[in-house]
Amino acid sequence: MTGTLYLLPTRLGASAWQLVLPAESREIACRLRHFVVENAKTARASLKWLEHPVALRELVIEQLPEPLKPVDIERLLAPLQAGNDLGLMSEAGCPGVADPGALLVRRAHELDIAVRPLVGPSSLLLALMASGLDGQRFAFHGYLPQREPERSKRIVELEKESRQKRQTQLFIETPYRNQALFDALTSACEAETLLCVATDLTLASETIATRRITDWRQRRPASADFSRRPTVFLLFSAG
Amino acid sequence: MTGTLYLLPTRLGASAWQLVLPAESREIACRLRHFVVENAKTARASLKWLEHPVALRELVIEQLPEPLKPVDIERLLAPLQAGNDLGLMSEAGCPGVADPGALLVRRAHELDIAVRPLVGPSSLLLALMASGLDGQRFAFHGYLPQREPERSKRIVELEKESRQKRQTQLFIETPYRNQALFDALTSACEAETLLCVATDLTLASETIATRRITDWRQRRPASADFSRRPTVFLLFSAG
Numbered sequence A, B: 001m002t003g004t005l006y007l008l009p010t011r012l013g014a015s016a017w018q019l020v021l022p023a024e025s026r027e028i029a030c031r032l033r034h035f036v037v038e039n040a041k042t043a044r045a046s047l048k049w050l051e052h053p054v055a056l057r058e059l060v061i062e063q064l065p066e067p068l069k070p071v072d073i074e075r076l077l078a079p080l081q082a083g084n085d086l087g088l089m090s091e092a093g094c095p096g097v098a099d100p101g102a103l104l105v106r107r108a109h110e111l112d113i114a115v116r117p118l119v120g121p122s123s124l125l126l127a128l129m130a131s132g133l134d135g136q137r138f139a140f141h142g143y144l145p146q147r148e149p150e151r152s153k154r155i156v157e158l159e160k161e162s163r164q165k166r167q168t169q170l171f172i173e174t175p176y177r178n179q180a181l182f183d184a185l186t187s188a189c190e191a192e193t194l195l196c197v198a199t200d201l202t203l204a205s206e207t208i209a210t211r212r213i214t215d216w217r218q219r220r221p222a223s224a225d226f227s228r229r230p231t232v233f234l235l236f237s238a239g
Helices: A023-031 A040-049 A068-079 A103-111 A123-131 A152-167 A176-189 A212-216 B023-031 B040-049 B070-081 B101-109 B123-131 B150-165 B175-188 B213-220
Strands: A004-008 A034-036 A060-063 A084-088 A114-117 A137-141 A168-172 A193-201 A208-212 A230-237 B004-008 B034-037 B062-063 B086-089 B116-118 B137-142 B168-172 B194-199 B209-214 B232-235
Touching: A004 A023, A004 A068, A004 A103, A034 A040, A040 A060, A040 B070, A060 B116, A068 A084, A068 A103, A068 B086, A103 B123, A103 B209, A114 B123, A114 B209, A123 A168, A123 A176, A123 A193, A123 A208, A123 B101, A123 B116, A123 B123, A152 A176, A176 A212, A176 A230, A193 A212, A208 A212, A208 B034, A208 B116, B004 B023, B004 B070, B004 B101, B034 B040, B034 B137, B040 B062, B040 B123, B070 B086, B070 B101, B101 B116, B123 B194, B123 B209, B123 B232, B150 B168, B150 B175, B150 B232, B175 B194, B175 B213, B175 B232, B194 B213, B209 B213
Parallel strands: A004 A084, A004 A114, A034 A060, A034 A084, A137 A168, B004 B086, B004 B116, B034 B062, B034 B086, B137 B168
Antiparallel strands: A137 B137, A168 A230, A193 A208, A193 A230, B168 B232, B194 B209, B194 B232
């Protein structure tokens, strides 16, 4: 009998687990002894936060190597083949979503290993719900180019695609570049395009606002509002 | 003081709330007296499932009219303006994601009403995590055309776009048409394209499998496997 590969979401920041995880997701995490994680240090902190009942030194915590080679994947999945359950965990949010680890899951399917995703926080999903933008069609694009003019060119492309497909566009940025991305968005987009800025989701400092570009230009947030805080940007052009 | 608009996820099927909702999401739902819901009957069943402490007849449960006119939106948001908190709830999963209700949230932002999304189950997000397909870039397309040749034409377009953008494509179908969609996918797609079929997420009957089209052709699921069960389809072509 092979084990089950559990996909374990974790916190997005400092909040009690009762705020962001169902009791079942936490209980399953606490039963596991084998973990594959994006970052070992963050994972140990997450397991403490979950009040995992076993001493951390007695748990097997393997970090995903970068790049992830086929030989690594076989090694990391070995506990499953030996009949143990295994938990895959990211630094924050849901494993495999805007995150590494998907190749491990893909290989598990090839090996007919059961894969079970657990409910937990995803900044992308929470931002989409809270934005009020179209949730019937949406796309996540990861990071935009860092430099100009490539960044503004890409923003205009995404705005045009949003209008043509009636699709909400989601993207993220490294927190210290949030302000620069915001400035590029308010410069490059049309006045009536809707922009949602969703910061510190699930935290006490959470802020979410959706405004027309023309309104953002007149009510520019202070730099401190999101310049070093995890933020999801969402754009929708009704055309 | 205006109230807060809470976005309340609900169950995807028959499972205890402890499996799919953080204690905090349930507690907030239990403190609310005003709800706007996709379907009043389903919402009452959801509130019973959550063990809401107040008798259902004492709660204000308003159903989202279809179509949703501006005058309806103002009326539905009135409790917030009067200082009451309000919960928005879909038939299943997360409000505003592949669901109505987004326009209500959009108007709340215009009125500077605080919007707070709560953590809960989303079949799209769970399917994406569990598929092992690329989570760095993905798009949800809603429903594909029902008829041929439009449906197969659209499938081929999505496959091509997946290859060009390295983007995972998500879509859904009315459950009784799942089999027909599956057949169209295995006919229209290329042999090496990856297809994930994720059924009954979070339920005891949950099944999730990712295979190459050529493998699906040789291991066709029985019709009963998903023909009338909620299913998310995900497609990825590495090209």
